[in-house]
Amino acid sequence: MAARTVRRATAALATGALALTTAACSNPGADTAGSGPKDSAVVGIAYEPDTLSPLLGYGKDGNSKIFDGLLAFDADMKLQPALAAKLPRVSDGGLTYTYTLRPGVTFSDGAPFTAKDVVFTYETILDPKTNNPSRTELDALKSVEAVGDDTVVFHLKYPYAPFAERTVHAIAPEHVAGGQDVNTGAFTTKPIGTGPYVLTGWSKGEKLTFKANPTYWNGAPAVKRFTMAIIKDDDVRATRLRAGDLDGAILPPNLAAGFGSDKGRKTYTAKTYDYRTVTLPTHNPVAGDTAVRRALDVAVDRQTMVDKILEGAGKPAYGPVPTDSPWFAKGTERRHDLAGAQKILDEAGWKPGADGVRVKNGVRASFPLWYLSGDKLRQDHALAYASDARKAGIEIKTQAGTWEVIEPRMKTDAVLAGGGSPGDPDFDQYLLLKSTLAGDGFNNMAWYDNGTVDRALEDGRRTNDPAKRKAAYDTVQRALVANPGYTFLTHIDHLYVVNDSWDGLSTQIEPHDHGLAAGPWWNVETWQPKNNGGTKK
Amino acid sequence: MARMTGRRALAAVPVLLGVTLAVFAVAEASPFDPVKAYAGTAGLTASQENLDQLRHNLGVDQPLLTRWWEWLTAAVTGDLGDSAVMRRPVADVITERLGWSVLLAATAFLVAIALGTLLGVLAGRRRGGLLDRTVSALAYTLEAAPAFWLGLLAIWFFALRLGVLPAGGLTDTASDTVTPDQVARHLVLPALVLGVSQLPWFFLYVRQGVGDALDEDPVRGARARGLAERTVLTGHALRAGMLPMLTLIGSRVPELITGALLVETVFSWPGIAAATVQAATAVDFPLLAALTVLATAAVLLGNLLSDLLYGLADPRVGFDG
Numbered sequence: 001m002a003a004r005t006v007r008r009a010t011a012a013l014a015t016g017a018l019a020l021t022t023a024a025c026s027n028p029g030a031d032t033a034g035s036g037p038k039d040s041a042v043v044g045i046a047y048e049p050d051t052l053s054p055l056l057g058y059g060k061d062g063n064s065k066i067f068d069g070l071l072a073f074d075a076d077m078k079l080q081p082a083l084a085a086k087l088p089r090v091s092d093g094g095l096t097y098t099y100t101l102r103p104g105v106t107f108s109d110g111a112p113f114t115a116k117d118v119v120f121t122y123e124t125i126l127d128p129k130t131n132n133p134s135r136t137e138l139d140a141l142k143s144v145e146a147v148g149d150d151t152v153v154f155h156l157k158y159p160y161a162p163f164a165e166r167t168v169h170a171i172a173p174e175h176v177a178g179g180q181d182v183n184t185g186a187f188t189t190k191p192i193g194t195g196p197y198v199l200t201g202w203s204k205g206e207k208l209t210f211k212a213n214p215t216y217w218n219g220a221p222a223v224k225r226f227t228m229a230i231i232k233d234d235d236v237r238a239t240r241l242r243a244g245d246l247d248g249a250i251l252p253p254n255l256a257a258g259f260g261s262d263k264g265r266k267t268y269t270a271k272t273y274d275y276r277t278v279t280l281p282t283h284n285p286v287a288g289d290t291a292v293r294r295a296l297d298v299a300v301d302r303q304t305m306v307d308k309i310l311e312g313a314g315k316p317a318y319g320p321v322p323t324d325s326p327w328f329a330k331g332t333e334r335r336h337d338l339a340g341a342q343k344i345l346d347e348a349g350w351k352p353g354a355d356g357v358r359v360k361n362g363v364r365a366s367f368p369l370w371y372l373s374g375d376k377l378r379q380d381h382a383l384a385y386a387s388d389a390r391k392a393g394i395e396i397k398t399q400a401g402t403w404e405v406i407e408p409r410m411k412t413d414a415v416l417a418g419g420g421s422p423g424d425p426d427f428d429q430y431l432l433l434k435s436t437l438a439g440d441g442f443n444n445m446a447w448y449d450n451g452t453v454d455r456a457l458e459d460g461r462r463t464n465d466p467a468k469r470k471a472a473y474d475t476v477q478r479a480l481v482a483n484p485g486y487t488f489l490t491h492i493d494h495l496y497v498v499n500d501s502w503d504g505l506s507t508q509i510e511p512h513d514h515g516l517a518a519g520p521w522w523n524v525e526t527w528q529p530k531n532n533g534g535t536k537k
Numbered sequence: 538m539a540r541m542t543g544r545r546a547l548a549a550v551p552v553l554l555g556v557t558l559a560v561f562a563v564a565e566a567s568p569f570d571p572v573k574a575y576a577g578t579a580g581l582t583a584s585q586e587n588l589d590q591l592r593h594n595l596g597v598d599q600p601l602l603t604r605w606w607e608w609l610t611a612a613v614t615g616d617l618g619d620s621a622v623m624r625r626p627v628a629d630v631i632t633e634r635l636g637w638s639v640l641l642a643a644t645a646f647l648v649a650i651a652l653g654t655l656l657g658v659l660a661g662r663r664r665g666g667l668l669d670r671t672v673s674a675l676a677y678t679l680e681a682a683p684a685f686w687l688g689l690l691a692i693w694f695f696a697l698r699l700g701v702l703p704a705g706g707l708t709d710t711a712s713d714t715v716t717p718d719q720v721a722r723h724l725v726l727p728a729l730v731l732g733v734s735q736l737p738w739f740f741l742y743v744r745q746g747v748g749d750a751l752d753e754d755p756v757r758g759a760r761a762r763g764l765a766e767r768t769v770l771t772g773h774a775l776r777a778g779m780l781p782m783l784t785l786i787g788s789r790v791p792e793l794i795t796g797a798l799l800v801e802t803v804f805s806w807p808g809i810a811a812a813t814v815q816a817a818t819a820v821d822f823p824l825l826a827a828l829t830v831l832a833t834a835a836v837l838l839g840n841l842l843s844d845l846l847y848g849l850a851d852p853r854v855g856f857d858g
Contacts, residue, residue: 040711042710042711050577050622050623050624051624053624056624057579128590128594129594131575131591131594131595131621131624133575133576133577133579133580133583133587133588133591134579134582134583135583135587136582136583136584136587137582139584183594183619183624184619184624184625184626186625188624188625189625200713201713203707203807204623204630204633204634204807204812205634205801205805205806205807205808205811205812206706206707206805206806206807207706207710207805209713211713225711225713227710227711229705229706229710229805230805231705231805232802232805233689233802233803235689236689236692236704236705236803236805239689239692239693239696239697239704240692240696240704240705242697243696243697243700243704245696245703245704245705245706245710246710403573404568404569404570405568419581419582431582437584439585440584440585441580441581441582441583441584441585441587441588442580442581442582443582443584512578513578513579
């Protein structure tokens with residue numbers, strides 16, 4: 001008797017499954033190419049934000065869609081007023097910043113935006129009980145106070161020239177976020193802000209959906225519905241873009257090339273500060289030797305790396321600053337010169353041994369180079385670097401590992417690292433090169449110790465005079481030529497493919513860590529749908 | 538039957554306790570740093586002082602047994618704690634995502650069992666025949682193929698080439714609301730992929746079981762009595778042939794969970810499996826412990842189900858737990 005029931009159940013199941021499949025197949029449904037009218041956009045991103053609360057670090061670089069900062073970066077990375085009515089007044093030798101707030105701004109729930117929201121946001125971030133891992137970025141800030149409803153004054157611990165750039169940070173409403181636990185409250189998934197978009201849904205692991213804020217102070221956006229689909233795998237993202245499920249996506253160079261001949265789509269190349277570098281630890285007897293550092297610096301063939309590994313989507317890097325930036329020190333480019341490298345090593349006493357690897361005072365020119373396992377780009381860079389170094393007689397043993405494995409070895413082993421943030425050169429270079437920060441977390445991984453650089457970094461951050469700052473950062477870059485504690489390899493471009501249905505698309509200069517704030521949709525609130533109805537694939 | 542279920546339920550309690558303690562101990566011994574995992578990429582530029590503060594706030598510098606005991610005493614009163622990696626209460630994380638994972642896993646399991654049984658019976662009937670040889674070869678290949686690869690292949694074929702099924706997500710990417718027909722359409726591909734990746738095992742065991750049963754005396758006797766082949770097959774051979782498969786259904790549940798993780802990642806399915814790996818590498822104790830309890834309970838239930846089905850299907854076997 002039981003067997004008959006089992007049989008019947010199996011038959012019913014099979015019929016049910018078959019019916020479902022046929023129903024699905026016979027209902028082509030709504031996802032035709034173009035994903036709906038052109039006043040809505042769907043894009044595919046690779047990383048999901050951990051939280052949507054500015055108090056825990058969301059929106060610290062602007063472009064957060066749901067929030068605004070006091071200031072904002074425009075397409076040329078210049079500061080423009082946003083929630084502030086104008087750029088701040090700097091006084092007391094750079095220790096005080098005074099902002100006048102824009103009047104008439106409201107949060108999306110109707111409550112007015114005032115100075116107390118700014119004070120609440122910054123004070124909560126500085127509070128040690130708030131689990132904000134980016135608190136170090138506001139290290140210069142001592143205190144913030146509201147003067148009336150429309151003025152905010154920041155007091156700094158020391159004169160910090162790029163402080164205004166940190167005030168693009170998103171502002172949270174005190175009347176909503178103030179009444180909850182900052183680390184685990186519902187605000188992290190149900191945010192309320194002053195920004196151009198309002199969050200309508202966050203399906204964790206799948207997508208975030210936004211709709212336009214009709215009362216936005218800078219005018220309601222033309223793109224009324226905006227969706228960001230989280231697709232971790234590059235191939236799946238490319239497939240969904242091609243199938244018409246997405247209007248735009250970030251793609252690696254080899255996959256973006258496949259869309260090159262597509263008439264209905266445009267490829268945007270965002271310039272970045274995203275570099276790949278090899279740390280040469282000071283505490284390693286070979287990598288810490290200045291002659292070896294200078295030799296490696298000229299032995300490495302950067303242009304070939306750009307052409308072959310990045311497929312042309314990038315440029316050679318000679319320091320943390322990209323070659324086309326106004327902060328780049330002219331004359332610090334190095335030519336690929338293998339003979340020159342060999343000469344430097346010969347003159348310093350590194351003589352080739354029997355197997356071609358150089359030796360000096362019994363020390364063999366050999367050290368390990370770690371790269372992050374699973375990251376193909378870093379692996380390719382590491383292997384190319386090792387191969388170039390071998391030609392000059394330096395043996396580099398490449399190994400893959402996760403950060404847990406690499407971290408305890410960072411002091412003596414070389415690491416293929418990445419980094420870079422646009423905006424001010426201080427953000428990047430101070431953490432990378434200051435000797436007092438060596439071994440502090442992941443900062444200054446090579447324990448680079450150069451007195452000239454230390455002094456120049458301090459000068460650069462404390463003065464507001466643009467000429468003096470340029471001179472200071474030029475000094476840093478020239479010192480890196482004389483003693484390159486890091487071999488900078490390439491600056492990587494980020495590629496985006498987007499349907500040609502809107503006007504007004506551009507890209508900013510992007511940092512290493514590109515979350516949902518980067519890409520041609522950094523300013524989706526200013527996109528205008530094309531009049532010809534857009535082109536459909 | 539009720540006695541066996543009751544005895545199993547009692548035995549489950551020390552098992553769950555032991556498993557959670559073991560998971561805590563293994564996570565503690567692992568090299569993963571919960572603070573670095575919490576901070577993510579921001580941790581690469583954070584100062585040591587900031588990281589130390591995070592470590593203290595997250596409570597990860599306390600000894601293992603203290604943390605386990607605190608978690609246990611809170612959990613039995615219903616407070617599952619807060620997940621560091623998701624920045625929300627664990628109960629919220631689970632209720633939001635568990636349902637979708639269960640839907641996907643259950644559908645896939647049913648697909649695997651139904652198709653596996655059907656194909657296994659057909660193949661076992663005529664061993665060495667055309668159907669048997671092709672499907673067996675395919676089954677061995679699928680057994681070796683990773684679910685991830687199958688998923689990408691399915692997306693390419695059904696979503697790109699044929700364009701009949703969506704390429705991922707729970708609902709249409711541009712839609713705001715969750716409707717049953719959208720979920721059903723989006724469920725087809727992930728459930729098929731996960732089911733097909735679990736299928737070979739069921740197919741091969743049923744084929745073996747049915748094939749063996751067809752060689753036994755009762756079947757020879759049934760044929761001799763002049764019963765129709767169909768009755769012989771489904772009434773006599775299948776029932777005996779299903780036994781090996783039924784007993785081991787429970788042991789396939791862990792495979793299903795691992796497969797679900799890969800499939801959820803490929804199809805951006807908002808389930809709990811993807812969160813499990815994140816919880817493990819971030820050493821997020823509250824979330825990890827809650828998920829471990831769920832997974833262990835699922836495995837124990839699977840075993841119980843196997844034993845109940847075995848007892849129902851085979852009158853020779855009693856329910857002795």
